[in-house]
Amino acid sequence: MNANTRALIAIIVINFVTIAGFGFMFPVFAIYGKAIDANATEIALSIASFSLGQLIASPLWGKISDRYGRRNVLVISLLVGAVLTALNVFAVTPWLLIFARFICGLASGSFSVAFAVAADISNAENRTRVMGMVGAGFSLGFILGPAIGGFAAGNDPGVDAFARVCIAGAAMMGFGGILTLFILPETRKRHEPSADATPVAVRSNLTLLRDPALAFPIILSLITSLALSKMESTFAIFADDVLHLPPSRIGLIFAVMGTIGAIVQFAGAGLLAKKLGERGMLMLALCFLTVGMFVVGSSTALPQAILGMCIIASGFSTVNPALSGLTSLAASADEQGSALGVMQSAASFGRVAGPALAGLIYDFAGPSAPFMLAGVVLALTLVSSFAVLRARLA
Template sequence: MSTLARLRNKRAALAFIFVTAVLDIVAMGIIIPVLPRLIEDFVGSNAQAGVINGVFVALWAGMQFVCSPIIGSLSDKYGRRPVILISCAGLALDYVLMALAPDLWWLALGRIIAGITSSSFTTIYAYMADITAPEKRARAYGLIGAAFSGGFVLGPVLGGFLGEFGPRVPFWFAAGLSTVAFLYGLLVLPESLPVEKRMDFSWKRANPVGSLILLRRHPELSGLSVVNFLLYFAHHVFSAVFVLYAAWRYGWGPREVGLLLALVGVLDMIVQGVLVGPVVKRLGDRWTMVLGLVGGTVGIAAMGWAPDGLMFIAAMLPNALWGLAMPTLQSLMTRRVGEDEQGQLQGANMSVASIAGVMSPLFFGWIYSLSVGEFAVIQMPGLAFYLAAVVLLLAAVIGWLVGRGQERRDAALVQAPPTP
C-alpha cells in the first residue's frame, strides 16, 4: 500500500472513530435525563428509584465485565472493524427495545443488552493504539475523550428537550443515531489491525477472570489497575444518583439536568481535547494523572456540600480536571504491553472498570436511599458525593506512588550496563 493510501485510510479511520464516538455518546447521553425519572414513574418513590437505578447501572456494568474481554480478544483475532459495526447495530436495536418497555423488566433487559454492545468501547481504544505511536497515545486518548465529551454536550440537552414530549421519545432518537453510526462505519471504516499482527482467540484470555491474567503477567500494571478501579468506582456516583439527587435537592427537571450535563461535557471536552497534550508535555503522564484525580476530589466533595444549584455548578470547574486522569492512565498502561496485546489490555481494563461498575452503583444507590427522604437514616443528601471524593483521593495517592516506582525502575533499566 502506498504512503498516500495509508494516510487516507488513517484519516478515514480517525474521522469514523471521532464521529462514531460522538454519535454513540449522544445516544447514551440522550437517555440520561429521562431514564431515572422513568424508573421513578414505575416505582413511585425517589429514594427507591435510586436503588433500582443503581441496580440497572450494575446490570449494565456486569455485562461489560463478562463481555469486554471476549470482545477485546475477538478484535485481536478478527480485527477491530466487524466488532465496532456489530456494536453500533446492537445499540440501535437496544434503544428500540427500551422505547417500547412496558415495565421495569423490559428496562432491565435493555440495560443488559446495552452492557453487551457498549463493551466494544474497548475496541475503539485498541483501534487507536493500532494507528498511533506509543508516545502520542495520551493525546490520542484525550481526543477520544473529547469526542465522548462532545457527545455528552449534545446528548443530555437533546434528552432533556425531547423528554418534555414524553419519557420514551429520547429512546427512539437514540436508536436513530446508532443506526446512522452503523451505516457510516459500514461505508468508510478501514481495518486497523493487520493479519500478521493478530492473535488466536483463547477462552483463557477471553473469560472475565482470564483477561486479568494479562495484568498479573505484567506486575507493573497491577497498581495502575487499582487506580483504574477506584476512578470508575467514584465516577459511578453520577450514573447512580445524580439525576435523582438534582431533583431532590435543587428541584431540577430533565431540561435543567440536560443543560448541566452539557456543561460537564463542554468542560471535559476542553480539558481532554485542549489541555491534556500541553499539560503532559510539561508535567509528564504521572503528574498529569495525579493532578486530574486531585482536581476531581475537590470538585466532587464540593458538589456534595453545595447548598444551592449555583454552588453545585461552580464545583464543576475543579471537577473538570478529572478529565486529565483517564487518558494519561491509559497511556501509562499501553506502554507496558506489546502491540499484539492492546485489545486484551483494553478488555482487562474494561473488566476492572466493570467490576467497579457493578459494585459502585449498588453502593451509592444504597447510600443515597439512606440519606434522603422521610425515612432517611442519615439526613445528608450529599453523603454519596463525599464518599466518592474519598475514593478518588485514595486513587490519587496510589497513582502517585505507583507512577513514581515505575519511573525509578525505568531509569534503572536505562542506566544499567549491558549484559555481556
C-alpha cells in the same frame, strides 16, 4: 485524507454517538423510574446493569477484535446496540428496565475497540495525545447526549417521553454503525507467525493482570470509575430532590461537563502528557476529581453544583487519556484490544458496583452521602498512587 486520519475521525465519531446514545437516558432516568414505581436503588441498578453487561463483554470484544479486526466488531456492536436501545421502550417495570439495560451493555463493545484503533494508528510518542482526541468524542457525547435527551423528554416525565429518548438514542447509534461501515479502514495489522514470537502475544486476560505495568492503570480505572459512577447515577436524583431541577436543566449541566471535557481532551491531553507525562496527568486528575466531589456533595444551590461538576469534568477529561495511555503503552501490539478491553471491564465493574452502592447510600444516608464517600475514596487513591509511583521512581 490518509487511512490513519480517516480512522481517527471515525473513532472520534463512534465514541461520540455511542456515549450520546447512552447519555440520552441520564436526564430522564430518575423521573421515568419514579413513573414506573422504581425507588432510588432500582434506578441506580438500571444504570449499573448496563455496565454489568459491559463488564462481561468488553474483554471478549477486545480479544475478538485482536483476532478478526476492529471494523467488523465496531459495526456489529453499534447496529445491534441501536436495535436493543429502541426495544427499551418496552421496559415498563423496574426489573424490565434493569434487564433491558443489561442486554444493551452486552452489545456495547465499541468503547474498548475504539481505543484499540487509537493504539493501532499511534506510536509511543503520540499515544496519549491520540487517546485524548478519541476521548474528546466521548466528552462530546456527554454534551449532546444528555442535553438532547433532556430536551427530547422536556418537562414531561411520562412513558411517551422515555420512548422518544430511546428512539433518539437508537437512531444515533445506528447512524454510527452505518458511518463506521463506510469510512473506517481496518487498522488491525496482520502479522505472520514467526519462530521467535513471544508469549506476550497469547497472554490471557487474567495473565495481563499479573504484569505490574498493566495492573496499575487497570486497578485505578476500577477505582476512579467506582467513584465517578456514584456521581453519574445519583446526580439526576440529587438535582431533582435538592436542587429541584427539571430534566432539561439537568441535561444542560451534563452539557457543560461535556464541553469542558471535550476541550481539555482534544486540545490539552497531548500538551499535558508532554509537560507532565501520563503519571503527572493522573495525579492532577485525581486532585480535580476529589475536590469536585466534595463541592457537589456540599451544594445546596445550582451555582455551587455547576462549579463542582465543572471541576469533576476537568478531572474526568484528564484521567481517561492518562489511564488509556498507560495501559496501551504497557501492552504489546498484539494485545491492544485485550488489554484495553480488560481496562474497560475494570471500569465497567466500577460502574456496576458504584451505582448499586450509591443508590443504597442515597436511600439510607441522604443525598450528599454518595458524593462525599466518592471524594474520600478518590483522596485515598491519590495518596496511595503518589506513594506507589514515588516508590517506582526511587
